[in-house]
Amino acid sequence: MQKQPNEALERVIALEAQIPVIQAQIVSLKTAFIKNDIGGEDYDGHRRDHLVRKQHEDALQSIKLETAKKVVWSLIVGACAFAALLFKSFFGL
16 A cells, blocks of 8 residues: 555656746747737737738638639630631631
């Protein structure tokens, strides 16, 4: 029965040793956030920044898609015009 209290004590000591590491990680995480007008971390501003970046990415993706559609349609129309010219020259119309 002597073994259990030693194991519990060892676990507590191991956890206590991790406290400074956890505190350092918390400080590091807080540096990801800019300061707001009262000096605290601006969590809401950080969230809004992510939303704005997502909106910009979505808009850019939409522009890329529309551009690709126009290029494909232009190639199709060009190919049809070329085929019509070949047909006209081949049959002499």
